[in-house]
Amino acid sequence: xxxxxxxxxDNKGNDVSLKDYEGKVLLxxxxxxKCGLTPQYEMLEQLYxxxxxxxxxxxDFPCNQFMHQAPGxxxxxxxxxxxxxxxxxxxxxxxxxxxxxxxxxxxxLKEEIPEDKGDEQSKKFEKKVKLLARNKEDSDIKWxxxxxxxxxxxxxxxxxxxxxxxEMISEDIEAxx
Numbered sequence: 001x002x003x004x005x006x007x008x009x010d011n012k013g014n015d016v017s018l019k020d021y022e023g024k025v026l027l028x029x030x031x032x033x034k035c036g037l038t039p040q041y042e043m044l045e046q047l048y049x050x051x052x053x054x055x056x057x058x059x060d061f062p063c064n065q066f067m068h069q070a071p072g073x074x075x076x077x078x079x080x081x082x083x084x085x086x087x088x089x090x091x092x093x094x095x096x097x098x099x100x101x102x103x104x105x106x107x108x109l110k111e112e113i114p115e116d117k118g119d120e121q122s123k124k125f126e127k128k129v130k131l132l133a134r135n136k137e138d139s140d141i142k143w144x145x146x147x148x149x150x151x152x153x154x155x156x157x158x159x160x161x162x163x164x165x166x167e168m169i170s171e172d173i174e175a176x177x
Contacts, residue, residue, distance in 0.1 A: 002154035006105045008061075009093035011074040016092070018105070018154075021057055025177050026150035027169070028059045028109065030097045032069035033080045035144045041085035043166035047173065048089045054177050055152070058089035061106075063097050066129075066144050070094060097141040106141065109148050112156035114139035116146070117164070125163035151176050 003026070004019040029044060048058045062077050064070040070077060074093050081087040095103040102110075115138070116126070129143045145162040149172055158172050 001108065003105075003108075003150050003156070004154045006108070008095075008103070008105060011078050011091045011093055013074075013093060021059075022154065023152050024055050024057045025051070025152055025173060026057050026059055026148075027173070028061065028105075028148040028150060030061050030063040030095075030106070030141055030144060030146050031081075032063065032066065032144035033077055034071060035066070035069040037143070037145045037162055039085075040145045040162075041081055041087055044089065045085060045087050047166050047170065048087075050170070051173055051177060052089075056173060056177060060087070060089060060091040061097070061103070062091070062094040063141075063144065064094060065096055065098060069144055097146075098137070109156055109159070110137075110139040110141070113148065113159040116142065116159050116161040121161075121163045125161060129162075149173065149176070 004022055006018045007015050008018065010016050027047065032038060044058050048056060062070045078091050081091065097103065097106040126142050143162045147160040147164065147169065148156055149158040151157050157176065160169060
């Protein structure tokens with residue numbers, strides 16, 4: 001099984017086969033519009049603009065599981081991101097990333113890479129949000145703006161803490177693009 005075996009819903013409720021992204025490098029992100037990390041949309045758009053002509057796609061999956069920081073409808077979330085951060089990458093329907101209702105895509109991603117790529121900043125951040133997130137499994141997504149890097153063959157190759165910066169991710173994108 002790889003990424004291309006999954007079908008997700010776009011932000012209008014239409015089915016999208018991830019096979020449509022075959023041959024692309026993907027950065028899959030669970031996002032929120034009312035989080036202290038929401039300005040990361042700017043960083044995600046910069047990465048997208050920098051690498052889209054070389055085959056990068058950023059796939060945005062809003063998630064309201066972390067202190068209800070992604071309120072609103074899919075349409076409201078899309079409008080917010082477009083108006084405030086000028087995002088142009090694909091945005092999908094709001095999903096759960098942890099727990100019994102976790103989207104199958106995220107169940108698979110967490111099985112493939114159960115731990116974030118760690119650094120000191122990430123460890124400090126995860127310590128801070130651990131009590132708030134109430135994660136039950138070690139492999140659970142820790143907070144908004146967790147990221148997964150997928151290679152051109154649909155394999156999960158890296159997982160990043162929400163604290164990871166665009167510059168740090170850019171190095172890994174360069175290595176596989």
